[in-house]
Amino acid sequence: MTPIAHLRTAYPEKFGVPRQSRLVPSAQARLVFEPPYRHEDCIRGLDAFTHLWLIWEFSRNAGHPWNPTVRPPRLGGNTRLGVFATRSPFRPNPIGLSAVVLEGIDRDTPEGPILLIRGADLVDGTPIYDIKPYIPYADSIPEATGGFTDSEQWQPLETAFAPGLELPPACTPAWRQTLIETLAQDPRPAYQNDPDRLYHLILSPCEITFRVVGSAAIVTAVSLHG
Incomplete structure (x- = not known):
């Protein structure tokens, strides 16, 4: 193919x-x-x-x-x-x-x-x-069951921006909404739960630095990628 x-x-x-x-x-x-x-x-x-x-x-x-x-x-x-x-x-x-x-x-x-x-x-x-x-x-199969996914105890993360953080002009409101929805899914590996660890995510056109404390993803830096 x-x-x-x-x-x-x-x-x-x-x-x-x-x-x-x-x-x-x-x-x-x-x-x-x-x-x-x-x-x-x-x-x-x-x-x-x-x-x-x-x-x-x-x-x-x-x-x-x-x-x-x-x-x-x-x-x-x-x-x-x-x-x-x-x-x-x-x-x-x-x-x-x-x-x-x-x-x-x-x-x-x-x-x-x-x-x-x-x-x-x-x-x-x-x-x-x-x-x-x-x-x-x-x-569409409304009566379908979802196996192990039916019993997931997962909660989405809330997104917070560090005080005083300024976003580049390229980060439009639509981009910001996509970032919030992306971080809500908690992209970290399941075995990592260190509140001091910084993670880097690229959501074009920007690179985001964030950490996770409790149930919140805290964005600490945003810069243009590349």
Whole structure:
């Protein structure tokens, strides 16, 4: 298989990328088709749908060894489950599946029609292998159970900015909302809980330094990345 497109997101590194789609609903992305698929006929009728399935590759993990069991972060990183009972990125075949919001289609670009996406959980440049419309009558299963995720005791983090911290002009209100939603998901490894440790997260166009104290992520510095 060859990619039909690549997704452009504000997450150039794996650290900070939402662990599931739509957990950071304000996160915007652009799906840019490869030249053979930059044809209006390929997306005819797609704008009648509000949500899409993206089938993609864990490209940053290509060639990484996999194990029959993994330790889901939401279980504290201490409990092992079968790889097929989780959504671990380390899989026999590095294939991902995400449900995202289709906000619109930008047809006025030199790269052909570009899909405007919200709520993706993908790193910048992720290869997309297929797009399918989300069909509510077939894809929505209200009575489904969620296995170990039904009993998660996880609480989102609140975000606080250090007193006197000034944000660069590039950090728009929309960017700030995406940062708040990103930090709410607690991007730290499950085994790290040191309130004095500083973490660095890149949310384009800025790099953020933060620490976690109790149930709050405290942003201590924000600077333009690169």
